[in-house]
Amino acid sequence: MSKTAGFDIGSRFLHIAVVKKQGVKRIFSAPLPEGSVREGRIVSYEAMGDFIKETCKKNKIRFDDAAVILPSSLCFCRRLSVPAMSHEQLTVNLPYEFRDFITSEKDAYFYDYAVLRVIHDANEEPVGLDLMAAAALKSTIADYRGMFRRAGIKLKTAIPIEMAYINLMSKNDDPQHCHCLIDVGHTAIRLYMYIGGRFESSHMLEYGCSALDNAIAEALHVDPFIASSYREANHDDCQSLPECMDIYQNMAVEVQRVVHFFRYNNPDVELEHIHITGGGARIRPLRDTLENTLSIPILDATELLNIDADDGDIGLGASGAALQ
Ligand SMILES: Nc1ncnc2c1ncn2[C@@H]1O[C@H](COP(=O)(O)OP(=O)(O)OP(=O)(O)O)[C@@H](O)[C@H]1O
Ligand SMILES: [Mg+2]
Known part of the structure; x- marks a missing residue:
């Protein structure tokens, strides 16, 4: 095997x-x-x-x-709704769906797709496809x-x-089960929304944990490189500095805005919980701030894996x- x-x-x-x-x-x-x-x-x-x-x-x-x-930064990924068609027809049509995004010749790209949902008419005939499509330069x-x-x-x-x-995502997931995955990374916080295992939308906030380093550096009069190691080791509980708490609060408010927007666009489903991943999930005060601001249960993303590995939270x- x-x-x-x-x-x-x-x-x-x-x-x-x-x-x-x-x-x-x-x-x-x-x-x-x-x-x-x-x-x-x-x-x-x-x-x-x-x-x-x-x-x-x-x-x-x-x-x-x-x-x-x-x-x-190196591939385009988008949701598409197209009339029902064969794989061969999709192969021909996909490049045109990306024409607003790609800058060079369409033949310079590889295209791929995943079928998220087949839409049927009243006679159970397939009439449309919900796709997630991607394009990357060859x-x-x-x-x-x-x-x-x-x-x-x-x-x-x-x-x-x-x-x-x-x-x-579980293949047997309840089709109405709506959840969100938040990746609190080094340079960005990314949100991915799923309904019943089907990808719905994503959003990126262009700052992540590295934004804390300057705040820690200024507060403790050290250079940002040292501040970064202080942050990871939570040296002298620096993760709870008021300067850091302000940043967590700003992050939580931005995340809340995205969540509100998603709820507004999807009034028929209930966002049940958030799975958190990325190294930022290990910063307890940040996690607590997210939980208090969003009022939605925050679960470890490791729940989506079937093993209990040390780095499961960041290896999703x-x-x-x-x-x-
Ligand atoms: N135990 C910890 N305490 C505090 N911060 C941590 C801890 N472990 C990791 N981090 C920090 O979490 C941040 C995100 O880590 P992650 O492994 O998700 O980074 P990455 O995947 O390289 O980032 P990105 O996805 O933004 O490119 C990093 O800034 C890292 O220093
Ligand atoms: Mg990452």
Whole structure:
């Protein structure tokens, strides 16, 4: 039985999940070398390939092939509603659905899709399709393939995070079960809304935990690099500094705004709970502020995995990719 490893290359951490027989067996996270990812993009594919190789070797992470998350800065992902059609017809039509987004020749891109829902008429005949479609430059895929080749790894799939998370949703989920996934990352907070395992929408707030570093640096008169290590270790309870509490409050209000907007657009479903993931989920006062502001139960995203792994809370995207 072959093993697949899912890779989620964040801006601060590399997350790896190993999957065998459709079950997550191991999750591992390693801090990335400083400056190796800027504005969501890998600065040097060669250096990242070497880092991945070394990390897997040093930590005895063994697998047969790999799947990777493509960052939102390098792929377009959108919901589409189209008339019912065959795979061949979709292949021809998808490039036109992205014409407002793509900048170069349409043939320079790869396109992919997942069917979220088939819409039937009164006679049960299929009349429409709800899709999640993605487009990425062929050169981007070649860069990623080259990076993994350098690490001695065969890259099987590259998918956007929205598709990876769907792989973690229960196939038997109640069609009205509405939930939200919040990723409190290093450079961004991202919200993903799902109804009955079907992706509905996403939203990104363009600041994450790194926004706390300047506040901690100023309050404690240290440089932001030191502040970052203080924050992760919660040195002298710096996560509870009033300056940090203000930032949590701003984050919670922004998240609340997105949640209100979603509820307004989807009045027929009840948002039942929020699954929280990303390293920011480990910052207790931030989590408490979110819970108090939103008044919705906040659950560990590890509930979506069937294992109790140390880094399960931050390895969700990598797990979803490996399950593709
Ligand atoms: N125990 C902890 N206490 C406080 N902060 C933590 C802890 N563990 C991780 N973090 C912080 O949480 C943030 C997000 O971590 P995560 O692993 O989600 O980053 P990432 O995936 O690289 O970021 P992004 O998805 O934004 O690119 C980082 O700033 C990290 O320093
Ligand atoms: Mg991340």
